[in-house]
Amino acid sequence: MSYVIGVDLGTSAVKVLLLNREGEVLAEASRSYPLFHEHSGWSEQRPDDWVEGTIEALHELTQVSGAAAEAVEGISFSGQMHGLVLLDGEGIPVRNAILWNDTRTTAECREIESLLGDKLLRVTRNPALEGFTLPKILWVKKHEPEAFAQAELFLLPKDYVRYRLTGQLHMDYSDAAGTLMLDVAGKTWSHDVLAAFGLPHSFCPPLVESHACVGTLLPEQSSRCGLPAGTKVFAGGADNACGAIGAGILQDGLTMCSIGTSGVILSYEQGSGRDYEGKVHFFNHGKQDAFYSMGVTLAAGYSLSWFKNTFAKDESFDDLLAGVDAVQPGANGLLFTPYLVGERTPHADAVIRGSFIGIDGSHERIHFARAVMEGITFSLNESVDLFRAAGKTVDTIISIGGGAQNPVWLQMQADIFNADVVALENEQGPGLGAAMLAAYGCGWFGSLDECAESFVKRSSVYKPQSSAAAAYAGLFRIYQQVYTQTAGLNESLKAYRT
Numbered sequence: 001m002s003y004v005i006g007v008d009l010g011t012s013a014v015k016v017l018l019l020n021r022e023g024e025v026l027a028e029a030s031r032s033y034p035l036f037h038e039h040s041g042w043s044e045q046r047p048d049d050w051v052e053g054t055i056e057a058l059h060e061l062t063q064v065s066g067a068a069a070e071a072v073e074g075i076s077f078s079g080q081m082h083g084l085v086l087l088d089g090e091g092i093p094v095r096n097a098i099l100w101n102d103t104r105t106t107a108e109c110r111e112i113e114s115l116l117g118d119k120l121l122r123v124t125r126n127p128a129l130e131g132f133t134l135p136k137i138l139w140v141k142k143h144e145p146e147a148f149a150q151a152e153l154f155l156l157p158k159d160y161v162r163y164r165l166t167g168q169l170h171m172d173y174s175d176a177a178g179t180l181m182l183d184v185a186g187k188t189w190s191h192d193v194l195a196a197f198g199l200p201h202s203f204c205p206p207l208v209e210s211h212a213c214v215g216t217l218l219p220e221q222s223s224r225c226g227l228p229a230g231t232k233v234f235a236g237g238a239d240n241a242c243g244a245i246g247a248g249i250l251q252d253g254l255t256m257c258s259i260g261t262s263g264v265i266l267s268y269e270q271g272s273g274r275d276y277e278g279k280v281h282f283f284n285h286g287k288q289d290a291f292y293s294m295g296v297t298l299a300a301g302y303s304l305s306w307f308k309n310t311f312a313k314d315e316s317f318d319d320l321l322a323g324v325d326a327v328q329p330g331a332n333g334l335l336f337t338p339y340l341v342g343e344r345t346p347h348a349d350a351v352i353r354g355s356f357i358g359i360d361g362s363h364e365r366i367h368f369a370r371a372v373m374e375g376i377t378f379s380l381n382e383s384v385d386l387f388r389a390a391g392k393t394v395d396t397i398i399s400i401g402g403g404a405q406n407p408v409w410l411q412m413q414a415d416i417f418n419a420d421v422v423a424l425e426n427e428q429g430p431g432l433g434a435a436m437l438a439a440y441g442c443g444w445f446g447s448l449d450e451c452a453e454s455f456v457k458r459s460s461v462y463k464p465q466s467s468a469a470a471a472y473a474g475l476f477r478i479y480q481q482v483y484t485q486t487a488g489l490n491e492s493l494k495a496y497r498t
């Protein structure tokens with residue numbers, strides 16, 4: 001018997017999975033870590049919390065699985081994207097990591113636009129958005145010059161964890177694509193972008209494919225994890241690229257919906273030719289020389305966990321959502337917009353905040369819970385709409401992430417997207433994609449597609465129900481107006497945020 005491990009370094013927790021050659025998940029473990037929001041719009045984590053959480057989870061995995069640890073052949077990673085880790089010459093972080101959902105960098109985004117003009121979209125294939133990495137680098141340079149002076153190299157979250165486990169510095173194309181410093185089609189660090197901001201090439205780590213073997217576990221770390229020192233380590237990819245691999249989104253015409261902390265609608269792209277003019281993100285896939293486009297809802301699952309933590313702290317998601325299916329579409333006239341930390345698609349706006357519209361005396365907590373789920377799904381439907389408007393057929397969507405654990409939400413996705421929604425047998429999200437990269441890297445399969453045929457197992461299909469779909473079509477048009485109607489109010493409220 002031989003095994004691989006997939007590590008999913010998420011925003012709320014790190015999850016690790018042990019899989020056999022048949023793609024069966026034999027064991028899993030996870031560790032959560034804190035998020036720090038020092039000011040409104042800020043979001044940071046401690047890089048060493050990720051490392052310790054990963055080592056603890058791997059140790060638990062090898063203890064509980066009963067599988068012989070020496071039979072683990074390879075390990076790979078999926079990571080939350082865009083987060084900035086700055087390392088000094090000794091490889092030590094100079095400050096906390098600034099995360100993808102941190103929106104403090106609006107001024108730096110405008111600076112990037114004015115310095116690079118059209119070149120930005122042409123080379124990086126994406127507009128300057130607060131969540132991406134380059135604006136964060138410029139923010140530290142401007143606001144924390146002492147920390148910046150110590151920084152010699154930057155990494156993304158999973159690259160830092162992999163560095164601490166192997167001692168090797170790398171970044172894969174799928175994650176590098178989210179930095180706004182990569183020539184996405186050319187697969188090199190962009191000389192033009194680096195030169196425009198006075199960043200030396202040595203500031204960027206060497207680029208590799210997601211399935212590349214980048215080293216083995218350091219002896220000290222392997223014993224802490226309970227794994228053999230020779231365990232091969234494969235680069236891995238951005239969480240959305242790995243989510244796509246784990247959902248089998250490996251050929252044209254396939255679409256994925258992921259509801260994790262963020263939410264995405266992702267569509268496979270075989271080449272770099274399609275131009276969405278920056279309306280959706282365009283990144284390198286974890287499959288060699290492929291790409292994907294995606295729209296992002298910043299606070300998808302986060303909106304529901306905010307609601308639970310604020311109004312039902314001690315309840316599980318299942319308890320909170322019990323009975324939500326008995327509430328009719330539209331939650332009795334209650335609409336929610338999930339702009340808790342601003343938004344990306346289709347409104348790139350760091351200032352907008354969420355709303356409940358239409359509250360009346362008949363509403364109970366369950367109506368609010370349904371409205372939150374609907375609002376998140378309406379927001380994702382804006383991305384589905386953009387893909388359809390660009391001429392793509394979206395008739396089947398593979399649904400992954402924590403949100404895919406609830407069957408009522410899966411049916412709601414089918415009704416709002418007006419498409420078949422497919423759930424996977426063993427919903428493991430990006431961790432499965434990471435394990436598949438290790439399995440392919442180890443040579444178990446001739447291609448990722450071949451690996452997907454054996455590892456990705458579809459289960460139920462949720463079909464749109466005509467009456468709910470019709471109700472949601474009307475509600476979606478009202479939902480879309482809430483952004484325009486509340487944007488000015490939120491601009492005025494900004495002065496009152498701390």
Ligand SMILES: Nc1ncnc2c1ncn2[C@@H]1O[C@H](COP(=O)(O)OP(=O)(O)O)[C@@H](O)[C@H]1O
Nearest residue numbers: 010011012260261301304305317401402403406
């Ligand atoms: N049983 C459940 N029912 C509905 N939603 C859930 C359930 N469990 C988790 N979620 C949602 O999934 C989110 C976490 O998803 P996950 O994919 O684990 O996130 P991440 O990878 O960002 O850490 C939560 O914020 C919550 O909104």
Ligand SMILES: O=C(CO)[C@@H](O)[C@H](O)COP(=O)(O)O
Nearest residue numbers: 010011080081100260261262
């Ligand atoms: O910023 C993005 C994608 O551009 C996010 O999707 C992050 O990659 C974090 O994802 P989750 O923690 O929600 O998985």
